[in-house]
Amino acid sequence: MLPIYVVNNYGQFNHLILRSLRDMDIEATMISNETPAFEVAEGCRGIILGGGPTLARAGIAAEYLKLGLPVLGICLGLHVMATSRGGTVTKGMSGGYGAVDVDIIEKNDLLDGYPGRIRVWASHADEVSAMPEGFTLLARSDICGVEAMADIDNHLYGLQWHPEVSHTENGRLVFENFDRICRE
Known part of the structure; x- marks a missing residue:
């Protein structure tokens, strides 16, 4: 079976995702x-766009969204997804890393199995302030209006939070669900 590719956007947690x-x-x-x-198109069954310092360091990651493969964007990966599809990313009001209570607004394949509220670990230095057309809001918090979004028809999913860190409640479930999406 082909692997899932983790795209290194130079973030501190990319190796932890892997x-x-x-x-x-x-x-x-x-x-x-x-x-x-x-x-990328020939070598994998799905893509995780990892985090990183800035959109300027994201290389050609936005090109991977056009391949028809399932994509999960985490933090900067979410921002790449949003801006490449016409959304807006701006500086967040809350800044650095910390615990955030996130409300799951809409369950789908990626967030299947989660309760209505989870505690996650996230950075809000930058965040999606306007979702692209065709995306659905999946989760929000008191400090961020777009904690998770998806274009379900195109299998594009984005999270502001980091499921790969131990501070995130049951973060493994995101990866289990994404693996299942990539097998379908």
């Missing part, structure tokens, strides 16, 4: 965010 998947026996490989899109 390790989390491998610890769950999910076949995964890390790639540079400059890997040509045709190589």
Whole structure:
């Protein structure tokens, strides 16, 4: 079975995403965010756009959204998804990393199995302030209006929070659900 590619956007948790998947026996490989899109299309069954410092360091990651593969954007990956599809990302009011209580607004394949509210670990230095057309709001918090969004028809999912860190309540479930989406 083809692996899930973890796109390294130079964030501090990208290797933790890879390790989390491998610890769950999910076949995964890390790639540079400059890997040509045709190589990505031929080599994997799904893509996780990892976090990173700024959109300017995201390489050609937005090109991967056009491949027809399931994509999960985490933090900066969410921002790449939003801006490349016509949404807006702005500076957040709350800044750095910390615990956030997130309300699940709409359950779907990615958030299946979660209760109505979960505690997550997230950075809000930047956040989606306007979702792209065609996306559905999945979760929000008191400090961020778009904690999670999805274009379900195109299998594009984005999270502001980091499911790969131990501080996030049952973060493994996101990866289990995404693995299932990539197998369908």
